[in-house]
Amino acid sequence: MFRPRHANVAKSTVYRWWKSKGALVMDACTHTVVTRVPEPDTGTVAGDPTSFISDLYRISAYPLRGKALRGLMAEAQLDPAFAEHFRQWVQSRRAVVTRMLSSPQSTATNYQPT
Numbered sequence: 289m290f291r292p293r294h295a296n297v298a299k300s301t302v303y304r305w306w307k308s309k310g311a312l313v314m315d316a317c318t319h320t321v322v323t324r325v326p327e328p329d330t331g332t333v334a335g336d337p338t339s340f341i342s343d344l345y346r347i348s349a350y351p352l353r354g355k356a357l358r359g360l361m362a363e364a365q366l367d368p369a370f371a372e373h374f375r376q377w378v379q380s381r382r383a384v385v386t387r388m389l390s391s392p393q394s395t396a397t398n399y400q401p402t
Contacts (some may be wrong), residue, residue, distance in 0.1 A: 310363075310370035313379045317360070321347075321377075327384045336388045 323349055328339035345350035348354055364374035 307375075308369060310367065310373045313360075314370075314373040318377055318380060321381065327387070333391075336391075337385075339390065340384070 306315060325340065325343040328336040328343075330339050332334050364371040384389060
């Protein structure tokens with residue numbers, strides 16, 4: 289559990305940056321996911337989604353991470369304020385996939401069968 293005193297800051301300082309515990313948790317999740325599952329740029333149409341999905345499966349191989357994600361999903365169903373933070377987080381990951389699929393490389397006009 290995050291405790292402001294461990295970071296040598298006042299609780300009021302923490303809440304200047306994050307308006308709620310939910311916002312803090314989802315910001316930490318965003319940082320972790322972006323670090324561990326970055327937006328791929330392999331230079332190939334097939335390589336980017338392959339890299340992205342491989343990273344996702346690598347991360348999900350740890351049962352505690354899956355349990356944490358299920359807990360976040362449950363909390364989002366119970367707390368409307370947290371749900372908005374969770375929705376933004378999910379949308380940020382969807383945006384990565386959208387960019388991969390809508391890149392100029394992946395358009396039908398550039399498709400070259402192998």
